[in-house]
Amino acid sequence: MNVTVRGQTRHHRTVTFDSRNNQVLLVEQRLLPHEFKIIPTRNFRETASAISDMVVRGAGAIGATAAFGLAQGARAFRGSDLKKFSHHLTVVYQALKDARPTAVDPVNAMNDVRRAMMFGETVGEKQSIALAAAEEFSNEDVHHCKQIGMHGAKLIRNGMRILTHCNAGWLAFVDVGAATAPIYAAQAAGKKFHVFCDETRPRSQGATLTAWELAQQGVSHQIIADNAAGHLMQRGEIDLVIVGSDRTLGRTGEVANKIGTYTKAVLAKRHNIPFYVAIPLSTIDWKLKRGCDIPIEDRHEHEVLGAWGILSSPTSGVQSPKSGRRAYVRVANPTSGARNPGFDVTPAELITGIITPAGIFKPRELWRQRRELGFAS
Amino acid sequence: MNVTVRGQTRHHRTVTFDSRNNQVLLVEQRLLPHEFKIIPTRNFRETASAISDMVVRGAGAIGATAAFGLAQGARAFRGSDLKKFSHHLTVVYQALKDARPTAVDPVNAMNDVRRAMMFGETVGEKQSIALAAAEEFSNEDVHHCKQIGMHGAKLIRNGMRILTHCNAGWLAFVDVGAATAPIYAAQAAGKKFHVFCDETRPRSQGATLTAWELAQQGVSHQIIADNAAGHLMQRGEIDLVIVGSDRTLGRTGEVANKIGTYTKAVLAKRHNIPFYVAIPLSTIDWKLKRGCDIPIEDRHEHEVLGAWGILSSPTSGVQSPKSGRRAYVRVANPTSGARNPGFDVTPAELITGIITPAGIFKPRELWRQRRELGFAS
Numbered sequence: 001m002n003v004t005v006r007g008q009t010r011h012h013r014t015v016t017f018d019s020r021n022n023q024v025l026l027v028e029q030r031l032l033p034h035e036f037k038i039i040p041t042r043n044f045r046e047t048a049s050a051i052s053d054m055v056v057r058g059a060g061a062i063g064a065t066a067a068f069g070l071a072q073g074a075r076a077f078r079g080s081d082l083k084k085f086s087h088h089l090t091v092v093y094q095a096l097k098d099a100r101p102t103a104v105d106p107v108n109a110m111n112d113v114r115r116a117m118m119f120g121e122t123v124g125e126k127q128s129i130a131l132a133a134a135e136e137f138s139n140e141d142v143h144h145c146k147q148i149g150m151h152g153a154k155l156i157r158n159g160m161r162i163l164t165h166c167n168a169g170w171l172a173f174v175d176v177g178a179a180t181a182p183i184y185a186a187q188a189a190g191k192k193f194h195v196f197c198d199e200t201r202p203r204s205q206g207a208t209l210t211a212w213e214l215a216q217q218g219v220s221h222q223i224i225a226d227n228a229a230g231h232l233m234q235r236g237e238i239d240l241v242i243v244g245s246d247r248t249l250g251r252t253g254e255v256a257n258k259i260g261t262y263t264k265a266v267l268a269k270r271h272n273i274p275f276y277v278a279i280p281l282s283t284i285d286w287k288l289k290r291g292c293d294i295p296i297e298d299r300h301e302h303e304v305l306g307a308w309g310i311l312s313s314p315t316s317g318v319q320s321p322k323s324g325r326r327a328y329v330r331v332a333n334p335t336s337g338a339r340n341p342g343f344d345v346t347p348a349e350l351i352t353g354i355i356t357p358a359g360i361f362k363p364r365e366l367w368r369q370r371r372e373l374g375f376a377s
Numbered sequence: 378m379n380v381t382v383r384g385q386t387r388h389h390r391t392v393t394f395d396s397r398n399n400q401v402l403l404v405e406q407r408l409l410p411h412e413f414k415i416i417p418t419r420n421f422r423e424t425a426s427a428i429s430d431m432v433v434r435g436a437g438a439i440g441a442t443a444a445f446g447l448a449q450g451a452r453a454f455r456g457s458d459l460k461k462f463s464h465h466l467t468v469v470y471q472a473l474k475d476a477r478p479t480a481v482d483p484v485n486a487m488n489d490v491r492r493a494m495m496f497g498e499t500v501g502e503k504q505s506i507a508l509a510a511a512e513e514f515s516n517e518d519v520h521h522c523k524q525i526g527m528h529g530a531k532l533i534r535n536g537m538r539i540l541t542h543c544n545a546g547w548l549a550f551v552d553v554g555a556a557t558a559p560i561y562a563a564q565a566a567g568k569k570f571h572v573f574c575d576e577t578r579p580r581s582q583g584a585t586l587t588a589w590e591l592a593q594q595g596v597s598h599q600i601i602a603d604n605a606a607g608h609l610m611q612r613g614e615i616d617l618v619i620v621g622s623d624r625t626l627g628r629t630g631e632v633a634n635k636i637g638t639y640t641k642a643v644l645a646k647r648h649n650i651p652f653y654v655a656i657p658l659s660t661i662d663w664k665l666k667r668g669c670d671i672p673i674e675d676r677h678e679h680e681v682l683g684a685w686g687i688l689s690s691p692t693s694g695v696q697s698p699k700s701g702r703r704a705y706v707r708v709a710n711p712t713s714g715a716r717n718p719g720f721d722v723t724p725a726e727l728i729t730g731i732i733t734p735a736g737i738f739k740p741r742e743l744w745r746q747r748r749e750l751g752f753a754s
Contacts, residue, residue: 033709033710033711034711196716197713199578199579199681199708199709200604201576201578201602201603201604202576202602202604204708204709207681207682207708207709207710207713208708208709208710211709211710211713212710212712212713214713215710215712215713221713222713222714222715222716223681223682223709223710223713223714223715223716224681224715224716224717225578225579225603225636225637225680225681225717226578226602226603226604226637227577227578227579227603227635227636227637227640228636228637228716228717228718229640230637230639230640230643230721231636231639231640231673231718231720231721231722232716232718234639234721234722235669258604259602259604259605259608260602260603260604260605260607262607262608262611263604263606263607263608263640263644266607266643266644266647267640267643270643292612296608300692302691302692304576304584304600304601304602305584305600306684306686306689306691307683307684307686307706307708308691308706308708309683309684309706309707309708309709310706310707310711311688311704311705311706311707312683312705312706312707313705314679314683314685314705324707327688327704327706328688328689328690328691328706329684329685329686329687329688329689329704329705329706330686330687330688330689330701331576331581331584331585331684331685331686332410332576332581332584332585332588332600332686333410333584333585333588333589333592333600334410334411334687335589335592336410336574336584336588336589336591336592336598336599336600337599337600338599338600338601339573339599339600339601339605339609340601340602340605341605341608341609343608344605344607344608344611345608345611
């Protein structure tokens with residue numbers, strides 16, 4: 001999406017490839033929202049580190065990064081020995097896979113690339129195909145997000161006030177994003193609306209990443225404390241909720257997403273506010289039978305006990321990036337601990353619809369439509 | 378309640394009076410949870426400043442501080458001229474009233490003291506009565522909180538996991554607190570239970586003040602992000618919710634309290650978890666007819682856009698007080714604004730009971746019991 005740096009507006013993707021220098025170019029997400037920087041990785045090991053060190057995060061974004069990383073590793077091979085090349089490729093694959101062992105996206109993306117490479121006969125052909133396949137994976141990711149936007153934008157009418165939670169924006173994909181896709185598409189269609197970004201404690205992705213994205217695109221928005229959404233709904237100030245999802249159960253329509261999503265769904269139901277989940281089809285889990293079986297990671301308590309930010313004066317208003325040093329403050333009582341579940345599960349009955357690249361479905365419709373939606377039996 | 382400083386455990390009240398030096402002694406709440414300090418105010422103007430500068434906060438605590446401030450001002454008067462004394466007293470009263478113009482507690486407390494002073498005939502008598510009346514007001518506050526504790530403790534059974542929101546603890550009163558009173562009483566009765574403290578963004582009173590209080594009393598507890606309560610309720614890990622209230626409508630049983638309270642009540646209702654509100658009778662508003670008419674203060678956006686804390690390393694674990702410098706970090710995107718409603722209103726249908734010094738009532742029972750509960754027609 002568009003990013004404005006020092007008055008210059010340019011279009012960026014979170015992940016691209018510089019074929020001349022054989023480098024993966026990544027938006028350094030750890031510096032956001034306070035600094036925008038594109039960094040190159042010079043070899044597949046640096047690309048793997050960028051994934052493991054959270055330079056890049058989000059399902060689509062790490063998938064594309066791994067695909068490009070595999071192509072980068074393949075293209076760095078010198079020689080024409082297919083056996084040595086194959087061995088080398090296994091090393092590259094493993095390094096990129098190990099960078100985020102629990103994520104399924106890098107593996108799926110790299111398997112796509114490897115399948116395509118089978119059609120090459122020489123090392124050179126396989127190298128070319130690898131890059132082309134990685135580019136295709138990346139373009140597909142963008143295409144899917146745009147389709148989500150096309151379907152979802154129909155839900156947004158002029159004057160609406162939309163609530164989002166966490167970040168399922170373009171920073172989590174190659175471009176456009178999932179939960180943000182309907183917003184960007186509606187904006188492109190000239191609609192006027194306002195977005196409330198849940199802060200999304202403890203990691204504050206709503207206040208940092210989503211708010212940054214919306215500000216860069218010029219979308220009217222405000223950040224709210226996670227505590228405030230209920231009050232705003234009660235007073236009739238929220239018309240629509242759109243969130244993303246890390247895993248959606250194809251069998252039940254249950255949605256696992258960032259902690260706090262369930263709460264917003266319960267509140268939306270009480271106030272008869274439509275609650276939508278925007279997802280690429282790759283995040284549908286067709287196997288798991290019950291949402292309560294989704295393991296909920298308990299994350300480190302320091303996330304709850306304090307906050308990361310830029311040292312500054314509370315009342316100085318809008319600040320320039322780099323105006324201060326990045327720091328962690330311990331907010332909580334020093335002798336108290338925390339409980340920090342990272343995700344929660346929202347049942348189908350609270351979800352108005354699932355926005356996918358193939359259209360909008362009732363959560364319980366997914367299973368009936370499974371063949372069309374890519375279910376592999 | 379008990380506070381342990383450098384291994385020494387002592388009982389403290391938030392507000393006391395040193396009659397020999399004519400000083401009000403206050404827990405300096407702006408330093409908590411990172412430092413515990415009692416500061417004296419040397420004259421009524423310093424006492425007024427302590428109220429306006431938030432050294433002391435919370436309904437009961439600022440009421441008692443104003444009562445003691447009035448006595449302090451009265452006792453500083455030299456001479457026997459009743460007319461001059463009366464004029465002086467008006468100046469003192471006004472200064473303390475102006476310290477927190479929207480709060481009703483300082484005014485009510487000082488009116489109590491003034492009424493009592495009418496029974497004195499000389500300046501000396503009036504001065505003595507002023508101090509005695511302020512002491513009585515303060516002791517009454519403690520007594521009421523203990524009664525709340527006595528009634529509320531019956532709700533707490535061994536093994537329970539209790540959720541609290543914000544701080545209606547002893548720091549907000551003279552001692553014991555309201556929402557915390559049942560907890561402290563149950564602990565004193567030897568019951569074993571666990572408390573989850575909602576962080577309570579944006580000002581984090583749960584993570585700072587309530588967690589500090591519970592740690593000092595040795596009550597088992599953990600801080601959670603405001604986003605996490607729904608998930609814990611869904612997984613059956615919360616058995617009881619107790620919160621405080623700034624204003625409870627006697628006519629409808631609606632409860633105004635810190636932003637986020639309404640959300641927790643909606644969640645509790647969904648999961649059939651009892652939701653109680655603990656209040657002294659002085660916070661019941663017998664006049665207002667509808668909760669939606671309660672003005673909701675929109676507070677400064679910097680509260681949402683960042684956080685206050687002690688500069689530290691995120692993973693260093695338990696830290697000693699004073700281990701770092703107090704600082705504000707801007708968490709949010711620098712070019713985004715925030716919406717920051719400070720309170721919300723919970724309807725009677727979501728409230729299991731109101732715990733008062735006079736017993737536990739259904740919210741809609743308050744009006745029927747109004748004569749017994751101090752309704753002045």
